[in-house]
Amino acid sequence: MTIKPIKTAEDHQRALARIDELWDAEPNTEAADELDILVTLIEAYEEAKYKIDAPDPVEAIKFRMDQEGLRDSDLVPFLGQRSRVSEVLNRKRRLTLPMIRRLHSGLHIPLECLVMDYELDRTEA
Structure with missing residues (x-):
């Protein structure tokens, strides 16, 4: 058995074939x-x-909504009133720690996704 490190795409293909x-x-x-x-x-x-x-x-919230067939209104228990749900999904408002906790425990979205920094949309509608 001779095994070498995988350093290139060719090495990778050879290892997959093996x-x-x-x-x-x-x-x-x-x-x-x-x-x-x-x-x-x-x-x-x-x-x-x-x-x-x-x-x-x-994106993690939207992905879970798609997976579970949820509508914006289904997020009210996790994010608060409907206007707040809209603000979060449209990147006008950041998630708070209580929102993150509720999303994690209720929708099982990984914490590492929910606590990541992200850009807010600062354009005026």
Whole structure:
């Protein structure tokens, strides 16, 4: 078993092809160990090369609304009155700590998404 670091797209493709060959390896064999190591190397390479940033808070809320089939009015228990819901979704008002807590506990939106800084829309309507 000769394993090298994955540094290029070619290395990545070669490692993926090797994983295909090893996929059905019996547990506790040299092939299974090689498979485990290659998976770890590929995960590290892909995390560094193809990093996907978490969505900003407003996008995270909109995504969860889409997933759950929620309307703006369904956010009133989490954000307050309808006008406040509109202000948050239109980036006119920032989330407060109590809003973040309610969104996290009620809609299970990850805290790391809700506490991210984001731009407000300062244009006048």
